[in-house]
Amino acid sequence: MVLLKNLIVIGQGAPNQLKDGRQSVCVCACKLDSKELIRIYPVPIGWLRKWDIFDAEVEKNPRDHRENTWKIKNSKQDWKKIYKWIDRKEEKYPDKNKEGLIKSIGFSVLSDLIDNKKSFGIIKPKIENFELEQKNKSTSKQLTLNFGDEQDLDEPFTIINQKDYKFKPYVAYKCAGNCKCKKKVHRQSISEWGCYEFMRKNPGKEEQLKDNLRLFDPEWNVYLLVGNIHKAPQTYIIIDILRFKKKEFKK
Numbered sequence: 001m002v003l004l005k006n007l008i009v010i011g012q013g014a015p016n017q018l019k020d021g022r023q024s025v026c027v028c029a030c031k032l033d034s035k036e037l038i039r040i041y042p043v044p045i046g047w048l049r050k051w052d053i054f055d056a057e058v059e060k061n062p063r064d065h066r067e068n069t070w071k072i073k074n075s076k077q078d079w080k081k082i083y084k085w086i087d088r089k090e091e092k093y094p095d096k097n098k099e100g101l102i103k104s105i106g107f108s109v110l111s112d113l114i115d116n117k118k119s120f121g122i123i124k125p126k127i128e129n130f131e132l133e134q135k136n137k138s139t140s141k142q143l144t145l146n147f148g149d150e151q152d153l154d155e156p157f158t159i160i161n162q163k164d165y166k167f168k169p170y171v172a173y174k175c176a177g178n179c180k181c182k183k184k185v186h187r188q189s190i191s192e193w194g195c196y197e198f199m200r201k202n203p204g205k206e207e208q209l210k211d212n213l214r215l216f217d218p219e220w221n222v223y224l225l226v227g228n229i230h231k232a233p234q235t236y237i238i239i240d241i242l243r244f245k246k247k248e249f250k251k
């Protein structure tokens with residue numbers, strides 16, 4: 001068992017269903033002292049939000065050998081009592097420090113992440129394209145979970161697995177820096193939860209995601225948090241699009 005302290009949530013993917021039916025998210029957190037990026041998976045929905053500060057008691061997952069990858073202690077038995085192992089702080093990470101934190105983690109190019117078997121990295125991209133790929137006829141909302149009051153949530157969530165959405169968003173980009181990948185343009189899916197929430201709440205307006213994500217907006221700095229996937233550790237997807245309004249454009 002390991003106690004990880006002073007973690008900041010940098011990103012989390014949209015929910016997925018585990019084989020045993022549990023709904024979970026994958027959390028990417030930054031250790032404030034070492035600036036290492038770590039994966040905690042699975043985590044029950046609604047426990048952690050982006051920029052939350054927390055401590056967690058974790059253990060190795062014997063079936064997942066990706067770098068810096070942990071599961072919450074006893075998570076299966078304590079799935080509904082996960083507060084035993086996650087200590088979320090009252091305060092969130094301050095807005096004014098967020099972009100500085102991302103910069104202090106440092107930027108990577110995709111070939112370095114692959115060569116060093118990194119679980120995560122932050123890439124400064126040159127965005128080439130945004131696409132919505134249609135996966136289903138419509139978004140199916142068969143799962144509605146209304147959590148009891150043991151979960152500290154503002155509203156009940158309608159939970160839809162990523163694979164049940166009508167569209168899946170993709171970004172094509174080149175890395176800023178010396179990327180040694182043969183293909184210089186990387187096309188990766190976005191798993192950012194906020195994108196899926198937007199698509200759930202705004203059916204028919206999915207195209208607006210392109211603007212919401214500020215991918216082509218000169219007033220914003222955009223960084224991609226990418227992470228590798230379990231079944232194919234050399235394949236990376238976009239966990240979160242970190243976007244910060246440039247100082248000169250702030251009111």
Ligand SMILES: [Zn+2]
Pocket residue numbers: 109110111174175179180181184186
């Ligand atoms: Zn690259």
